[in-house]
Amino acid sequence: MELYTELPNNLRRYRKAMQLRQKDVALILGFKSEDRISLWEKGLAAPSINNLFKLGCLYNIAPEELYKELVQKVSFTINKRRHMRAKIVNAPKYYHTVATD
Numbered sequence: 459m460e461l462y463t464e465l466p467n468n469l470r471r472y473r474k475a476m477q478l479r480q481k482d483v484a485l486i487l488g489f490k491s492e493d494r495i496s497l498w499e500k501g502l503a504a505p506s507i508n509n510l511f512k513l514g515c516l517y518n519i520a521p522e523e524l525y526k527e528l529v530q531k532v533s534f535t536i537n538k539r540r541h542m543r544a545k546i547v548n549a550p551k552y553y554h555t556v557a558t559d
Contacts, residue, residue: 464501466527472517473499487512 473483473495480492480499487509489495497503504525505513514521522529 465504465525467499467501467525469495469513469524470499472513472519472524476517483513483516486516 473480478486480495483495484490484492487495494503494505498505504510510521510524513524517524
């Protein structure tokens with residue numbers, strides 16, 4: 459899987475749609491400052507799974523919608539590998555027999 463210098467996300471879009479400030483989100487999630495929210499929105503850090511679910515609840519959406527581009531790339535990779543594995547599993551088997559005297 460490729461590494462991102464920035465993790466693409468929709469955090470800012472959903473926050474703005476709810477008419478919240480980063481400071482509001484930080485307070486609702488129990489943080490003292492909005493620094494963490496800013497890093498998440500810029501894609502420089504990612505929320506923990508727990509915080510990802512909290513954000514989903516806050517914005518009334520499925521958590522994967524917040525990282526839709528990443529989910530699509532992961533899904534594509536998994537489906538591609540699944541297809542490759544199916545080809546290997548269903549390929550004809552050739553056995554080499556050794557003659558014994």
